[in-house]
Amino acid sequence: MDRARLAALHGVATSYExxxxxxxxxxxxxxxxxxxxxxxxxxxxxxxxxxLETHDRTEDSRLLPATVVLRSAPDGTTPAPVLPGLPDxxxxxxxxxxxxxxxxxxxGGAPSPLPPGRHLLRAQAPGGRTATATLIVAPGRLPSPPxxxxxxxxxxxxxxxxxxxGMGDLGDLAELAAWSGRAFGCDFLQVNPLHAAVPAAxxxxxxxxxxxxxxRRFPDPVHLRxxxxxxxxxxxxADRDRADQLLGRxxxxxxxxxxxxxxxxxxxxxxxxxxxxxxxxxxxxxPGRQAAYDAFLAEQGQALDDHSTWCAxxxxxxxxxxxxxxxxxxxxxxxxxxxxxxLLDRVDFHCWLAWLxxxxxxxxxxxxxxxxxxxxxxxxLAVGVHPSGSDxxxxxxxxxxxxxVGAPPDAFNSRGQEWGLPPWRPDALEATGYGPYRDLLRSLxxxxxxxxxxxxxxxxxxxxxxxxxxxxxxxYVRYDPDAMLxxxxxxxxxxxxxxxxxxLGTVEPGVREALADRGVLGTSVLWFERDYGQEPAEPLEPxxxxxxxxxxxxxxxxxxxxxxxxxxxxxxxxRLGLLTRPLAEEQRExxxxxxxxxxxxxxxxxxxxxxxxxEAAVRAVHRYLLRTPARMVxxxxxxxxxxxxxxxxxxxxxxxxxxxxxxxxxxxxxxxLEELTRSPRLxxxxxxxxxxx
Numbered sequence: 001m002d003r004a005r006l007a008a009l010h011g012v013a014t015s016y017e018x019x020x021x022x023x024x025x026x027x028x029x030x031x032x033x034x035x036x037x038x039x040x041x042x043x044x045x046x047x048x049x050x051x052l053e054t055h056d057r058t059e060d061s062r063l064l065p066a067t068v069v070l071r072s073a074p075d076g077t078t079p080a081p082v083l084p085g086l087p088d089x090x091x092x093x094x095x096x097x098x099x100x101x102x103x104x105x106x107x108g109g110a111p112s113p114l115p116p117g118r119h120l121l122r123a124q125a126p127g128g129r130t131a132t133a134t135l136i137v138a139p140g141r142l143p144s145p146p147x148x149x150x151x152x153x154x155x156x157x158x159x160x161x162x163x164x165x166g167m168g169d170l171g172d173l174a175e176l177a178a179w180s181g182r183a184f185g186c187d188f189l190q191v192n193p194l195h196a197a198v199p200a201a202x203x204x205x206x207x208x209x210x211x212x213x214x215x216r217r218f219p220d221p222v223h224l225r226x227x228x229x230x231x232x233x234x235x236x237x238a239d240r241d242r243a244d245q246l247l248g249r250x251x252x253x254x255x256x257x258x259x260x261x262x263x264x265x266x267x268x269x270x271x272x273x274x275x276x277x278x279x280x281x282x283x284x285x286x287p288g289r290q291a292a293y294d295a296f297l298a299e300q301g302q303a304l305d306d307h308s309t310w311c312a313x314x315x316x317x318x319x320x321x322x323x324x325x326x327x328x329x330x331x332x333x334x335x336x337x338x339x340x341x342x343l344l345d346r347v348d349f350h351c352w353l354a355w356l357x358x359x360x361x362x363x364x365x366x367x368x369x370x371x372x373x374x375x376x377x378x379x380x381l382a383v384g385v386h387p388s389g390s391d392x393x394x395x396x397x398x399x400x401x402x403x404x405v406g407a408p409p410d411a412f413n414s415r416g417q418e419w420g421l422p423p424w425r426p427d428a429l430e431a432t433g434y435g436p437y438r439d440l441l442r443s444l445x446x447x448x449x450x451x452x453x454x455x456x457x458x459x460x461x462x463x464x465x466x467x468x469x470x471x472x473x474x475x476y477v478r479y480d481p482d483a484m485l486x487x488x489x490x491x492x493x494x495x496x497x498x499x500x501x502x503x504l505g506t507v508e509p510g511v512r513e514a515l516a517d518r519g520v521l522g523t524s525v526l527w528f529e530r531d532y533g534q535e536p537a538e539p540l541e542p543x544x545x546x547x548x549x550x551x552x553x554x555x556x557x558x559x560x561x562x563x564x565x566x567x568x569x570x571x572x573x574x575r576l577g578l579l580t581r582p583l584a585e586e587q588r589e590x591x592x593x594x595x596x597x598x599x600x601x602x603x604x605x606x607x608x609x610x611x612x613x614x615e616a617a618v619r620a621v622h623r624y625l626l627r628t629p630a631r632m633v634x635x636x637x638x639x640x641x642x643x644x645x646x647x648x649x650x651x652x653x654x655x656x657x658x659x660x661x662x663x664x665x666x667x668x669x670x671x672x673l674e675e676l677t678r679s680p681r682l683x684x685x686x687x688x689x690x691x692x693x
Contacts (some may be wrong), residue, residue: 002048007031009055010038011426011478016408025356026475033466034475037400038427055514063090063123063131066431070114071484072140078114087125087259094135095120106593114489118433134433138486138493142519145450145498146374151188152180152690154637155210155556155647156223156263158663161673165329167255170360170524171225171445172673173377173624174367179677182369184686187391189368190378190452190500190634194219194361194557196307198389200267201318208266208659209648211454212421214319214389217443218307219361221277222270222355229356232276232285239279246276258670263660281352282328294354303439305340307329308350308393310632311606312343320388331394358446358579365447375449381440384421398436405458409472410506413651416463423462426479434487441488445495452550456501456520459484462513485518492514500550500632516548523629524549526621527564542627551630553621553639556647560619560636563644564665565594572645576655600624614666615642615681622688635689640682642666 004014012034015025032042041047064083072078092104097117104121114137121135154176159168161175173191180186197220200206213220226232227247235243252270256262271400297304309331310321317324327335335421340347361377368376384405385391392399399422406418429437444451453459460481466528467475492499496499500521503512512522524545530537531544545551553561559569569588574583606623609616618639625633638647651657662670665681676682 002045003031003042003051004026004054006040006042006048006051009052010035010040011461012038012431013476014477015479018409027473030466030469030473030475033469034400034403034477036604037047037403037464037466038425048200052143060085063087063125063129064121064133067134067136067433067483067620068121069138069480069483070137071163071486071489072113072116074140078137082583085579086123090123090125093122093124095122116493136434136483136486136490138489140489140518142489142492143496143500145521145631146187149375150629150633150635151186151190151373151375151378151554152176152637152640153552153634154326154663155192155657155659156194157192157208157210157266157675158647158661159257159637159676160254160264160662160670163227163255164254165226165250165272166257167222167223167264168673170223170357170364174360174364175673177364177368177373177376178371181368183677184689185372187373188378188632188634189373190450190550193378193380193382193454194223195382195385196220196390197222197266198316198319198386199270201314204358206267206270207386210659212384212386212419213382214310214386215307215391216382216385217391217440218354221357222266222273224273224277224353224356224360226276226280227272229277229280231285232291234283235279239282243276244277246272246279248324254547257662258277258672261668261670262428263657264662266660277353278469281349290420293355294595296358296615300354303394304351304354305347307390307650308347308354309336309340309343310390310393311350312346313339316343316347316409321393322388329393331396340599352416355603361447365449368449373449373496378449378450378452379448380452381444381454383458383561384423384679386543387420387422388667389580392422393645394494395436398424398432398476400425400464404467406463406465406471406474407506408463408474408476416464416465416474418474423464423477426477426478430480430483432639434483437484438487438491442494443492445491445497446499448495450498450500451492451503452500452523454502456503456515457505457507457511459488460508460514485514485520488520504555516546517556519548522546522549522632523555524551524628525555525558526551526553526625527558527597539597540602541600543629545628545630547631549630550632550634551625551628553618553625553634554633554636557650559594559646560643561621561639562614562642563646565614565617565621566644567591567594568644572649576649576652576681578649578651597621615684619685619688622685626688633689635685637676640685641671641676641679642681644668 008012009485013026014031015023017023035042040051042051069079094102094104096119116137116139117476119135121133123131154664155165156173159172161172164172177189193210196215196218197206253268257264313328320614321329327333328339330336365377401422405421405423407416409416426502461476463474463476464477501515503522529540531540563569567587567590570586573579579586601607601620601624607620645661649660665671
């Protein structure tokens, strides 16, 4: 009982529900391990009692919590903070982030509305006791996206143009934005996470998944369009000759994918770009360019210095900081400081790469807005980071050591999931005023019209799996949703950006309602939208869809629309040994579901060509999406040319080329950006959106 109380005080679940009324107990060893990761010893009855006593003494002695979060009312007023146990006669004062000081009375609130921001709350109790807390004042709701918006969803690496170096880059992104905005009135482009990856080491390739990055705060320079760096044009002599040779080798890499149907080789692309960037760096920067770079360094501060130091140390000692020599494991040690000085040129190189990538991201967003897009780029925030990467090294106090994020067992995966991503400690976030989270959001929103948050349910709770345990032996750890949503609302408000939450899968009751109340859009995928209140669950009529969502036919983790309609996705999973039932049974079930959807499309007069025309059926699916009240409708770019292959097939590793496939047509032939813009099939599909607005 004491251990359960201790766990509850720290947001650690001792049981969880797999279905309404069906509770599963969490193993005691799991609870002990998770509490230990939060700095709490619960290994024995005595240690549990000691921890409870320590917790109670701490709570009794402090005037203020570490962080106070307030949500502005619709009329702009700010409610008084709820601060239980505050002694009578305590004086409160708010030091706003813009330098003003405002008195605050706990019963009556502030004399005037507080501006949204991250302020400092001061308390002085009778007897001289004082305390301070971070005060986050968040807007009541996030910015809303424009209504009736439509756009493309694309994995950037998969979109190669005649100028790509073997994978899609930020130049291609800008071109796609400029074209789609003007040609089809598209309002947005949603891309995969562009986070910095953990580099290859020991003969092993770089993990191609954009959802297991080294750093979520800084983008990966592999996405750079080298020729668009200003200094590239000023290469001369031998350096120009070497650059031309590298351009020729880049063309060979590009042709290996587009002309010969090969896979995207991220490491080969980066090897060429890195050599070219070494040449470009030798060109002196103009005074204006140097001033811009200096300003970027000052703006990014310690975070960029840490990231670039990690990159430089990874070049010397390998990319897993946990295997580095002694003092280098600590970013604040004297040895790390000396190493930073010794590797100063390499540290500066990686700072420079971050600046260049930031510039090209800004250019892509600018191209989108100039083409008439009302949103522009929609960036993607992965749920976590690689345990050996830059963020995990630089922010060790913020991450729970020995833990991994995952998912509990469900109807689709009886063994649960373990993703190899260390979770943030909720207590560490609160103690820092949610600084790491705030800085991450601010970085991602620099050049975005909207942000997609992968596994948005993680703002409420995450499934923690202790190292060495099976995913089924994990447990949920809660975060403060008011704080997580408040910081999100504040940063989105400052950027003028909307937020889309990926809320597919198991979602606990109340989460979707809480997100909608704050203005966070959900994600609705056509094939999952059924009336689950009846048996059998029939496809949902379009008018019954929720309004606050991004509506799509598919995602990067699901079959393309053509593969779904033709049943190709079932055959693929059969070939890879992923089916849990006989092939014939799976095919019958799949055919039944597709027939139900085609019947609904026919009843709604959305399929005049008949159910046996694949291209017509894909168009009908998107006509259906436009019948829903969804604020945003996304088109999976590979669907426009009939691609049959998913970009990622969950449950596979080396059995399938996840994250390495170029956009291709129905025959599997890769399609370049230039070909895509001339595709009759694409134009026929996008005709459906002609009168969208």
